[in-house]
Amino acid sequence: MNDAEEKPVDFVRKIVAEDIANNKNEGRVHTRFPPEPNGYLHLGHAKSICLNFGLAKENGGKCNLRFDDTNPEKEDNEFVESIREDVRWLGFEWDHEFFASDYFDQLYDWAVQLIKNGKAYVCDQTVEEVREYRGGWNKEGKNSPFRDRSVEENLDLFERMKNGEFGDGAKTLRAKIDMNADNMNLRDPAMYRIRHASHHRTGDKWCIYPNYDWAHGQSDSLEGVTHSVCTLEFENHRPLYDWYVEQLGIHHPQQIEFAKLVISHTMMSKRKLTELVQGGYVEGWDDPRMPTLSALRRRGVPAEALRSFCERVGITKFNSMTDLALLNLCIRDVLNKSTDRMMVVLDPIKVVIENYAEGESEIRNVVNNPEAEPKTTREMKFGREIYIERSDFMEDAPKKFFRLTVGGEVRLRFAYFLKCNDVIKDDSGQIVELRCTYDPETAGGKAPDGRKVKGTIHWVSAEEAIDAEVRLYDVLFENEDSSDVPEGVDWKDLINPNALQTVQAKIEKALIDAKPGEQFQFVRNGYFCVDSKDSQPGKPVFNRTVTLKDAWAKAKKK
Ligand code: ATP
Ligand code: MG
Numbered sequence: 001m002n003d004a005e006e007k008p009v010d011f012v013r014k015i016v017a018e019d020i021a022n023n024k025n026e027g028r029v030h031t032r033f034p035p036e037p038n039g040y041l042h043l044g045h046a047k048s049i050c051l052n053f054g055l056a057k058e059n060g061g062k063c064n065l066r067f068d069d070t071n072p073e074k075e076d077n078e079f080v081e082s083i084r085e086d087v088r089w090l091g092f093e094w095d096h097e098f099f100a101s102d103y104f105d106q107l108y109d110w111a112v113q114l115i116k117n118g119k120a121y122v123c124d125q126t127v128e129e130v131r132e133y134r135g136g137w138n139k140e141g142k143n144s145p146f147r148d149r150s151v152e153e154n155l156d157l158f159e160r161m162k163n164g165e166f167g168d169g170a171k172t173l174r175a176k177i178d179m180n181a182d183n184m185n186l187r188d189p190a191m192y193r194i195r196h197a198s199h200h201r202t203g204d205k206w207c208i209y210p211n212y213d214w215a216h217g218q219s220d221s222l223e224g225v226t227h228s229v230c231t232l233e234f235e236n237h238r239p240l241y242d243w244y245v246e247q248l249g250i251h252h253p254q255q256i257e258f259a260k261l262v263i264s265h266t267m268m269s270k271r272k273l274t275e276l277v278q279g280g281y282v283e284g285w286d287d288p289r290m291p292t293l294s295a296l297r298r299r300g301v302p303a304e305a306l307r308s309f310c311e312r313v314g315i316t317k318f319n320s321m322t323d324l325a326l327l328n329l330c331i332r333d334v335l336n337k338s339t340d341r342m343m344v345v346l347d348p349i350k351v352v353i354e355n356y357a358e359g360e361s362e363i364r365n366v367v368n369n370p371e372a373e374p375k376t377t378r379e380m381k382f383g384r385e386i387y388i389e390r391s392d393f394m395e396d397a398p399k400k401f402f403r404l405t406v407g408g409e410v411r412l413r414f415a416y417f418l419k420c421n422d423v424i425k426d427d428s429g430q431i432v433e434l435r436c437t438y439d440p441e442t443a444g445g446k447a448p449d450g451r452k453v454k455g456t457i458h459w460v461s462a463e464e465a466i467d468a469e470v471r472l473y474d475v476l477f478e479n480e481d482s483s484d485v486p487e488g489v490d491w492k493d494l495i496n497p498n499a500l501q502t503v504q505a506k507i508e509k510a511l512i513d514a515k516p517g518e519q520f521q522f523v524r525n526g527y528f529c530v531d532s533k534d535s536q537p538g539k540p541v542f543n544r545t546v547t548l549k550d551a552w553a554k555a556k557k558k
Contacts, residue, residue, distance in 0.1 A: 010315035012256055016055055016227055019254075025226040029061030032225050033087065033094070034216070036068045037079035037200070039270040040285040040292040041086045043306070043327075047261040050310040052229055053092040064223055065094035069101050070215045072199035080200075082285070086293040090303050098223060100215045101201045107210050107218055108162065110248055111173060111191060115154045119247055120191060121147055122157040123174045130172075133179070134187050141179035141187045161194055164207045168194050173208075177243065185240045189213060217241040220253040228253045231260045232319065258315045264324045265475035266291045267482035272491065281495060282476075286533075288543050289476045289499045299473065300519050300529025300545030302338075305331040321481065324550075331546045335519060335527040340368040343380065343413070343458045344522040344542075345506045346470060348387035350462060353418070355437045356384040361463065366414045378510050382415050385462035387506045389524075392457045393434060395423060402454035404434070411456040413523065417442040458523045465506035470528070470542045472501040505542075514540045524548070 009017075020027050031052040035045060056063035065087060069075045087094065114120040123146045125133065135141035149157070161171055173192040181187055191214040196207045220228045228241075235257045245252045267273070268291055276282050276290070285292050288299035296306070309330040313322050343366075361383035368376045388404070397405040404410045409419045415438075422435040441448050445456075476482075476499045485491045511520070516532040526547040534541045 010258075011317060012051065012227075012229060012258055012315050013055070013058075015254075015256060016059060019226070020059065028224075028226055029056060029059040030063070030224050030226045031055050031061065031229060032064040032066045032220065032223060034066045034068045034100075034219075035083050036071065036074075036270075037076065037083060038071065038074040039079060039274055040082050040290075040294055042268045042270070042273065042291045042293065043263060043266065043296070044261045044268045045086075046090060046293060046306050047310045047313065048229070048231075049087055049090055049092060050307055051258070051315060053094075055227065055229070056095075061226075062095040063092070064096045064098055064225070066097075066219060066223070067099045067101075068212070068216065068219075069099050069199070069201065070209050070212065072195060072197040072209060075200050077200050082294060086297075089297055090293065091307060096223070098219070099201060100210075100219050101199060103215070103219055103222055104202060104206055104210070106222065107215060110218060111158065111210075111214075112155065114175065114191075114247060115158060115173075116151055117247070118151060119176050120173055121149050121154050121176055122161065123147070123172050123188075124170070125172075127169065130190075134184065135179070136184075141181075143179050144174070144188065147176065147179075147188070158192075161192065161208050162206070164196065166194055168196055170194060175214075175240075175243070177240075183236055183239050185213070185237050186243070189240060213237055213240050214244065217244050217253070217255070218248070218250070221245050221248075221251045224251060225253040228255045230255060230257055232257045232317070233260075257317070259317060259319045261310075261313060262319065262321045263291070263327065264321055264480045265477050265482060266324060267477055267491075269483075275492070276495075279492070281492060288471070288473055291476075298532055299543050300335075300517075300527065301331050302334045302519075305334040308333070324475065328546050328550055332527065332548070335521065335545065337371050338369075339519050339521045339527060340378075341366075341370070341523050342511055342520045343460050343508045344468075344470070344511070344525060344528075345387045345389050345458070345460050345465070346472070346503050346522075346525055347390045348460075348465075348506045349390040349393060349431065349434060351386050351388055351418070351434045351436050351459070353384050353386070353436050353438050354421075358384055360384070361461070364414045380414065380508060380510075381461040381464045383461055383463055386412075386459045387462055387465060388412075388434075388457055388459050390431075392455075393420065393431070395431065403457055404436075404455070409439075409451075409453050411442075411445055411453050412438075413456050413458050414445075415443070415459070416440065417447060417453055460506050460508045462506075464509040466509060466512055468505055468507045468511070468540055468542060469534075470503050470505040470544070471531070472503065472544045474499050474501075507540075507542075511540065512538060516540075519545070521548075 033049050033052045053063045123144050133142045172190040174188045177186045179187050190211050192208045238255045241255050286294040286298045288295050309327050361381050363379045364382050365377045392403040404420050412418050417439045418436050420434050420436045423431045424433040426432050478496045514530045516530050516535050519529040527545040528542040531541040531543050
């Protein structure tokens with residue numbers, strides 16, 4: 001979308017506009033994107049990135065990249081680096097980069113302050129006891145027997161927790177709020193837990209780690225964040241977010257919650273994506289079947305298409321499922337403008353044109369991209385032997401089959417009318433060759449006698465065509481709601497076994513030097529890009545980014 005066009009105003013943007021109008025935070029807008037470096041970013045994160053960076057950009061504000069690294073066991077530098085790369089690829093640059101672990105000392109000091117103010121205590125209850133004492137919706141909570149420890153005892157125990165005197169899980173530091181609060185998150189939530197684990201940045205300095213709620217708001221506050229945008233499941237954490245900053249008397253960012261991006265046929269839980277990678281169900285985080293940004297990039301999805309998708313999805317307060325067809329539409333919109341149309345036969349069958357002189361050939365000029373200005377052309381050889389798609393021929397065709405049949409006629413794109421006279425089969429009965437004739441009078445795609453053909457098919461010259469591996473991708477989950485797993489079924493059993501099909505195609509000569517990442521439309525077959533990992537010079541491997549139409553969407557409507 002060009003900048004002059006007006007962007008739709010969603011409820012988050014309305015709140016921000018009001019705050020600016022009221023000079024809240026001196027009219028500043030400062031957001032952050034706070035991923036946990038425990039996996040690769042996926043489509044859902046793209047929505048959050050576009051929103052956070054978008055808010056900053058639209059209002060002359062700032063957006064930080066903050067790694068929310070408070071779970072040492074699961075986090076890693078590999079993820080940190082991939083996140084930086086993905087955010088940049090999506091087209092955004094952060095003003096400052098921070099890690100929650102940058103604040104471990106400050107958070108510790110603030111915890112001490114809360115203890116001194118009688119607002120936090122060290123608790124020895126086990127996980128089970130904590131759960132039991134917390135109560136439930138209609139069930140009163142009970143105070144922990146450790147709730148009334150003296151400030152001195154709490155200070156001593158907390159320091160000893162930090163010094164490593166206790167084992168994992170032996171104690172927690174808890175906020176002293178209200179064991180009968182309606183909001184469960186306010187029933188003395190844990191602030192620190194003991195984990196004797198090495199952290200990817202702080203090493204073995206710490207064996208106590210702050211919980212999400214204790215780390216998040218304080219990190220926002222330290223960075224001067226004004227609007228802390230997060231997903232709806234944190235709505236009932238907001239009172240706790242507010243409580244901490246109020247107790248500490250520090251800058252108070254406003255938490256605003258929006259609905260998560262959920263896409264049909266697409267599973268976006270990092271935990272499950274990790275399982276797919278670690279269990280070898282896919283070839284890695286950037287396997288083009290994955291919904292990660294690195295996979296989509298490798299598959300050929302332009303960053304521009306993702307930004308436009310996020311914009312069209314919009315920001316709401318209500319959970320809903322977005323149709324994958326919308327993403328595909330956005331991808332096609334971008335690629336339609338930018339790609340050259342190439343002729344590639346995915347499942348070739350040979351055609352011998354018997355009335356075309358042996359040893360002769362001719363050059364056909366073909367337009368690269370009808371959407372581009374100025375139009376450029378390239379040359380394709382046409383001769384006696386060509387390949388067409390096996391599916392463009394039927395021996396016993398029904399009436400409505402408008403492609404090639406025995407006795408029937410079809411138009412070859414950029415060439416002549418072609419008529420099939422006979423088929424040659426191998427011993428197993430499989431058709432291996434079509435015997436055809438062409439009409440030399442139809443070079444312009446029309447017959448001088450006015451006779452019509454209904455179908456136009458693509459082809460490549462047998463003399464010039466090159467073999468290439470082409471990977472055809474489909475949805476990884478056939479069920480529309482990938483989180484809807486029937487009782488007793490392992491969600492991994494729902495993986496679509498046909499999500500990847502590899503074929504040996506015949507590509508036209510012009511594609512031989514295609515560079516990794518280059519994108520094309522293969523006419524009638526979809527948009528493709530040269531795989532950046534497995535291609536060799538002179539030996540490109542192609543990934544199908546998206547088909548020209550959604551086959552499964554059509555099937556659904558039937
Ligand atoms: P997951 O549930 O996939 O593990 P997460 O929320 O734990 O995701 P984080 O790394 O904590 O992953 O997320 C960073 C930011 O991205 C958070 O602000 C989070 O709200 C946002 N985010 C994550 N998933 C989505 C989604 N599906 N739609 C919109 N925003 C999302
Ligand atoms: Mg998270």
